[in-house]
Amino acid sequence: xxxxxxRRLAVSGRTWLxxxxxxxxxxxxxxxxxxxxxxxxxxxxxxxxxxxxxxxVFVGNSGIVSFGHVAxxxxxxxxxxxxxxxxxxxxxxxxxxxxxLMNLETGLVTATLGxxxxxxxxxxxxxxxxxxxxEQAMAMATLALLVMMHAIFSNWETVTRGTIGLYGIPRxxxxxxxxxGIIIIIGLAxxxxxxxxxxxxxxxxxxxxxxxxxxINLVRxxxxxxxxxxxxxxxxxxxxxxxxxxxxxxxFYFVETFTVLSMLVIGGLGxxxxxxxxxxxxxxxSEMLRDLEGGFTLGPLSIPELxxxxxxxxxxxxxxxxxxxxxxxxxxxxxxxxx
Amino acid sequence: MTPELLVQxxxxxxxxxxxxxxxxxxxxxxxxxLGMLNFAFGELVTITGYVMFWLVAAQTSFVTAAVxxxxxxxxxxxxxxxxxxxxxxxAPFVTLLFSSFAVAVIIQNLIRQLVSPRPKxxxxxxxxxxxxxxxxxxxxxxPMITLGVxxxxxxxxxxxxxxxxxGLAIRAAALDFEVARLxxxxxxxxxxxxxxxxxxxxxVAGVLWVARRGTVTxxxxxxxxxKAFIAVVIGGLGxxxxxxxxxxxxxxLEVTLDVVLPIEFRPYTEAFALIAVVxxxxxxxxxxxxAQTAERV
Amino acid sequence: xxxxxxxxxRAINVSKxxxxxxxxxxxxxxxxxxxxxxxxxxxxxxKTTLLNVxxxxxxxxxxxxxxxxTNITGLRSDRIxxxxxxxxxxxIRLFTHLTVAENVEAGVMAVETGGIDDRVTALxxxxxxxxxxxxxxxxxxYGIQRRLEIARALGTRPKILLxxxxxxxxxxxxxxxxxxxxxxxxxxxxxxxxxxIIDHDLRLIMRLCDQIHVLNEGRxxxxxxxxxxxxxxxxxxxxxxxxxxxxx
Numbered sequence: 001x002x003x004x005x006x007r008r009l010a011v012s013g014r015t016w017l018x019x020x021x022x023x024x025x026x027x028x029x030x031x032x033x034x035x036x037x038x039x040x041x042x043x044x045x046x047x048x049x050x051x052x053x054x055x056x057v058f059v060g061n062s063g064i065v066s067f068g069h070v071a072x073x074x075x076x077x078x079x080x081x082x083x084x085x086x087x088x089x090x091x092x093x094x095x096x097x098x099x100x101l102m103n104l105e106t107g108l109v110t111a112t113l114g115x116x117x118x119x120x121x122x123x124x125x126x127x128x129x130x131x132x133x134x135e136q137a138m139a140m141a142t143l144a145l146l147v148m149m150h151a152i153f154s155n156w157e158t159v160t161r162g163t164i165g166l167y168g169i170p171r172x173x174x175x176x177x178x179x180x181g182i183i184i185i186i187g188l189a190x191x192x193x194x195x196x197x198x199x200x201x202x203x204x205x206x207x208x209x210x211x212x213x214x215x216i217n218l219v220r221x222x223x224x225x226x227x228x229x230x231x232x233x234x235x236x237x238x239x240x241x242x243x244x245x246x247x248x249x250x251x252f253y254f255v256e257t258f259t260v261l262s263m264l265v266i267g268g269l270g271x272x273x274x275x276x277x278x279x280x281x282x283x284x285x286s287e288m289l290r291d292l293e294g295g296f297t298l299g300p301l302s303i304p305e306l307x308x309x310x311x312x313x314x315x316x317x318x319x320x321x322x323x324x325x326x327x328x329x330x331x332x333x334x335x336x337x338x339x
Numbered sequence: 340m341t342p343e344l345l346v347q348x349x350x351x352x353x354x355x356x357x358x359x360x361x362x363x364x365x366x367x368x369x370x371x372x373l374g375m376l377n378f379a380f381g382e383l384v385t386i387t388g389y390v391m392f393w394l395v396a397a398q399t400s401f402v403t404a405a406v407x408x409x410x411x412x413x414x415x416x417x418x419x420x421x422x423x424x425x426x427x428x429x430a431p432f433v434t435l436l437f438s439s440f441a442v443a444v445i446i447q448n449l450i451r452q453l454v455s456p457r458p459k460x461x462x463x464x465x466x467x468x469x470x471x472x473x474x475x476x477x478x479x480x481x482p483m484i485t486l487g488v489x490x491x492x493x494x495x496x497x498x499x500x501x502x503x504x505x506g507l508a509i510r511a512a513a514l515d516f517e518v519a520r521l522x523x524x525x526x527x528x529x530x531x532x533x534x535x536x537x538x539x540x541x542x543v544a545g546v547l548w549v550a551r552r553g554t555v556t557x558x559x560x561x562x563x564x565x566k567a568f569i570a571v572v573i574g575g576l577g578x579x580x581x582x583x584x585x586x587x588x589x590x591x592l593e594v595t596l597d598v599v600l601p602i603e604f605r606p607y608t609e610a611f612a613l614i615a616v617v618x619x620x621x622x623x624x625x626x627x628x629x630a631q632t633a634e635r636v
Numbered sequence: 637x638x639x640x641x642x643x644x645x646r647a648i649n650v651s652k653x654x655x656x657x658x659x660x661x662x663x664x665x666x667x668x669x670x671x672x673x674x675x676x677x678x679x680x681x682x683k684t685t686l687l688n689v690x691x692x693x694x695x696x697x698x699x700x701x702x703x704x705x706t707n708i709t710g711l712r713s714d715r716i717x718x719x720x721x722x723x724x725x726x727x728i729r730l731f732t733h734l735t736v737a738e739n740v741e742a743g744v745m746a747v748e749t750g751g752i753d754d755r756v757t758a759l760x761x762x763x764x765x766x767x768x769x770x771x772x773x774x775x776x777x778y779g780i781q782r783r784l785e786i787a788r789a790l791g792t793r794p795k796i797l798l799x800x801x802x803x804x805x806x807x808x809x810x811x812x813x814x815x816x817x818x819x820x821x822x823x824x825x826x827x828x829x830x831x832x833i834i835d836h837d838l839r840l841i842m843r844l845c846d847q848i849h850v851l852n853e854g855r856x857x858x859x860x861x862x863x864x865x866x867x868x869x870x871x872x873x874x875x876x877x878x879x880x881x882x883x884x
Contacts, residue, residue, distance in 0.1 A: 002749050003745050003750060004752065005741055005752045005753050006752075006753055007737075008738075008741075015352040053799050065433055065436060113712045129621050131452075133620055136432070136573070137620045140568070141574050144569075144613040144616055144617050146618075147565070147609060147610065147613055148614065151607050151609060152610070155606040195420075196745045197744050200742060200746070201736060202731065202733075202738075203731045203734065203739075205733075206686075206731035207729045207730065207731055207732075207733060208730070209725075209729065210725065210730070212693075212712070212717070213693065213713050213714075213717050213722065213748055213789075214693075214722065214742060214743040214789065214791070215676070215714050215718040215743070215746030216587070216717075216746055216794050217712075228804070253816070254585070257869045258440055258444060261437070262441070263442075265433075269433070270733060296753050308447070308452060308456070308557075309448070309452070311444055311448050312444070312445060312452070314444075315440075315441040315442075315444035315448070316441070316445060318440075319423060319442070321442045322427060322430070322437060322441070324429065326430050326431075326434050332733050332772075335530065338821075
């Protein structure tokens with residue numbers, strides 16, 4: 001820790017406090033309001049934030065788009081599912097599962113850390129090759145990673161139950177657990193941003209060549225960012241799995257990748273606070289439109305079912321934001337921190 | 340493997356390869372001129388498909404529908420550039436990428452809303468399903484038509500690029516946009532032209548794609564863009580003929596894997612092809628044929 | 637002087653060609669710590685290529701490069717930077733979205749192991765950048781950007797600093813300030829180092845440098861003190877032949 005900048009650490013600490021306080025207020029408010037639907041929305045929102053913030057750690061600091069992170073999210077979710085589903089359910093759903101996995105039944109924390117660990121290992125395996133590539137080649141290779149992992153999720157029947165997916169995960173998540181999760185993950189993301197490696201990764205984002213000529217090892221900083229981000233993404237997936245309780249491989253593919261990346265773009269790639277803001281904006285728009293998607297009546301007009309309306313609206317929102325604010329709503333700024 | 344089977348697979352690979360080559364070239368065309376990866380490219384295939392669906396449903400002949408499909412894809416491509424990309428001309432790579440991603444989602448969901456989220460059939464002429472027999476050899480009509488149309492389109496485009504002044508402008512812009520601008524090439528026109536050619540290629544590939552599948556769905560553009568993307572990466576980003584080569588390489592890789600892999604690994608064909616791509620990228624980050632531009636220090 | 641040479645930079649018979657074009661041919665050059673060397677020559681004479689080869693941005697085909705008693709030939713550029721060679725670029729390459737302090741810090745952090753904030757503050761102070769501390773680098777006036785790039789490079793505590801046209805785009809006053817600053821750096825107790833400077837402004841180079849090395853078409857055509865180089869027939873020929881600026 002000796003070559004950390006205390007100054008930047010202090011700024012990050014302030015941002016963490018402000019963000020935590022805001023989220024705490026939101027969570028507390030919803031809890032006091034005591035509306036089941038609002039609590040559900042808030043819980044989902046916190047879990048979504050863990051996802052976007054984890055992605056921001058790599059994409060925001062390195063400036064390299066990753067289409068592959070949703071795969072880590074999936075790895076975390078499957079790991080948590082295998083760790084928490086009761087053995088009697090597993091015996092029915094996954095009869096071929098190895099005995100060690102079959103008899104495991106762990107709690108929330110172990111499952112979440114387990115998700116992070118397995119995602120970390122997958123990130124390590126892929127990152128050793130990916131981090132050596134040039135920026136654009138790496139972005140392309142992450143897309144390949146997503147498709148490959150999807151093929152594995154969909155076809156490794158013994159462990160994932162193929163396209164049908166897994167069910168029977170015990171609910172480990174409530175509003176407060178989700179809130180704790182996002183506060184911890186935001187803390188870790190800000191800590192990484194303030195670290196020497198974080199700064200070096202940001203420098204490499206701005207000017208890879210100049211970064212090298214002041215002594216920054218590009219491969220090393222990119223690999224570390226990839227690993228941290230992958231592990232966080234795994235923990236986010238594990239938390240999500242313990243809230244959704246049943247899922248399949250198609251929940252870790254292109255639509256999800258687009259959704260998560262778009263939240264990051266809307267908020268501002270270079271900012272952790274931006275990730276939270278982006279998730280909030282998209283959640284807000286989605287919730288407002290979700291009711292409309294199923295069809296509604298407007299005075300004498302009866303509007304039929306509108307499939308894909310939410311996605312459409314989010315995409316239009318992105319276009320508008322990109323044209324008027326190419327750096328997203330917050331750009332590089334963090335809340336609570338003069339830089 | 341019998342010689343008959345070998346020939347059949349060879350023709351399969353070539354016909355699939357010519358579709359991939361058209362797609363990859365269309366994607367590379369825009370990439371090389373603007374340096375942007377156009378995710379909305381796959382939706383041009385979708386647009387072709389739906390135009391054909393409407394016209395065929397309205398009792399138009401398949402050929403007329405196909406021509407109209409290609410024309411609409413070309414117009415759509417130019418229009419998308421004007422609306423969604425021109426305001427972002429100076430934006431970084433990532434921004435353009437998302438803009439095109441957003442366009443793709445918008446088109447997909449508009450089709451979902453305006454037409455239907457469910458697959459629609461496009462009846463194809465009966466001749467496409469027929470098989471020519473030469474002694475013991477059996478050759479499908481559709482793969483031969485695909486190969487013929489694909490090669491003709493590639494040949495015409497090559498002639499256009501090599502022989503005409505507009506072709507020269509495109510090639511110059513692909514090599515170095517700034518220099519091309521200095522040479523007095525009108526930037527907006529070249530870009531529009533590149534998008535038009537890109538749309539045309541997507542349209543031709545789209546017709547062939549629809550002829551193979553016989554149905555259209557709102558998300559049908561996904562597989563074509565994915566294949567084009569992989570082929571472009573294999574061939575070398577920003578290199579036009581590399582993209583064509585990449586398309587054929589990808590098709591041969593897929594057909595070979597399909598023949599060679601044991602049945603239980605079939606679902607992983609795509610994954611294996613992608614692993615090959617990653618290996619290529621690892622050793623040759625610039626693709627098989629590196630683009631001829633070099634970053635100046 | 638001999639001791640300084642040993643701790644300085646030595647390029648020995650360096651050659652580099654780009655697909656048949658000989659950019660450098662057997663160029664040898666020594667820059668002792670505590671001296672300022674100018675590297676001049678007509679356009680395309682290989683000056684920037686030599687800087688790129690020394691800093692590890694490009695590999696060289698033949699020859700060796702030593703820093704003190706370490707052979708740095710073929711090392712990655714980040715290794716070379718940590719060993720003690722820093723550089724700036726012809727077109728400024730700052731971390732535009734990071735603040736001035738962060739730009740400097742990134743350099744300091746790559747080599748130091750403690751007291752980062754104090755060192756950054758000291759460095760900003762030393763180069764008159766304190767008032768810009770929290771400004772995004774991309775928003776700085778051009779002249780300040782040039783200065784920041786040098787400060788960032790010096791943050792890595794180099795033994796040798798390579799400057800690629802540091803005065804390009806500066807007005808007369810700014811050039812004078814830069815010249816004074818570079819002289820100060822050479823003699824600075826803390827940041828003192830050897831410097832190799834490329835510039836097109838020959839008047840500036842003649843006043844700034846202790847020694848001058850002249851390249852033409854990838855070869856060394858002269859080397860020596862400014863007044864000797866100025867009168868060297870090969871140098872006059874090379875410059876007049878290319879119809880560049882006249883030598884004063």
